[in-house]
């Protein structure tokens with residue numbers, strides 16, 4: 152008899168509802184996880200709207216990260232076993248009671264660490280490491296500018312930059328309350344982008360060596376303006392638009408690098424490399440409590456639609472979780 156699971160699914164455009172379906176069977180190098188929590192990501196909204204299809208081979212079910220307990224292993228797995236507590240990055244399939252992950256995208260969660268809260272880390276930590284530390288090469292003592300400072304991504308970027316020794320750390324957010332949270336998480340200067348011009352402030356305070364941007368649009372020129380000589384600007388999204396009319400003069404004169412990457416479509420070997428680096432450089436700080444989960448709130452899996460509505464509205468700070 153096939154084992155069943157519950158997943159939050161919907162035909163295009165319709166609200167998500169719980170549906171019974173067969174559990175995914177772990178393939179070579181994969182583990183099956185009984186989900187304790189699934190994390191929401193802004194990409195889920197785009198996928199549900201039909202404008203961000205899952206990459207080939209990925210589950211069509213929403214959900215890019217989970218935490219939980221390994222419930223089965225596929226052939227050739229060599230690290231994790233049934234019963235292990237884990238947190239994992241997924242190509243899809245998190246909004247369910249069971250999912251599968253490539254072993255190379257899985258982090259161990261020791262006994263004593265809250266298993267559901269462990270889900271606040273994988274997508275954000277992998278993304279921040281791959282962009283801020285790997286591509287943009289943020290060094291201790293360098294100035295870091297983080298847009299979306301209280302987003303699921305931003306709350307990790309601030310904390311990771313702080314433990315890395317970046318200084319100063321600028322964070323932009325859309326309210327005084329969010330700016331206060333950004334300061335708690337490591338921003339030495341939080342900027343309310345609704346009332347202050349971030350590029351003027353950052354420039355006046357010496358400029359940014361590395362900028363993490365998810366806004367795009369007119370932020371592209373402003374990021375160039377706020378950058379120090381030899382600065383690196385990296386985009387992980389363009390929420391305000393991919394297109395901009397730009398003056399490249401300061402890029403030339405300040406020797407700037409402008410980059411952009413996505414995580415989801417990377418080859419599994421690259422995700423394993425990112426997992427290894429996160430586990431080596433930052434996971435110890437998570438387990439010691441120096442880098443903290445930032446939870447906005449948790450919804451039952453059956454209320455996935457309400458959870459997505461909260462993210463779409465934008466009032467949240469940190470991670471929204473689903474609990475099966």
Ligand SMILES: NC(=O)c1ccc[n+]([C@@H]2O[C@H](COP(=O)([O-])OP(=O)(O)OC[C@H]3O[C@@H](n4cnc5c(N)ncnc54)[C@H](OP(=O)(O)O)[C@@H]3O)[C@@H](O)[C@H]2O)c1
Pocket residue numbers: 191192193194274278298299300301302303304305323324325326329344365366386387388389390391412413414415462465469
């Ligand atoms: N490329 C990749 O591999 C990758 C991986 C993960 C995520 N991402 C992207 O990274 C972004 C954050 O993801 P998430 O899941 O953490 O989403 P999220 O929690 O919903 O955060 C979205 C953030 O964008 C900020 N924002 C939106 N419009 C803005 C504007 N005009 N000016 C300044 N800030 C603005 C919001 O700031 P306020 O709330 O303060 O207004 C909020 O902090 C998303 O766009 C997502 O698609 C990319």
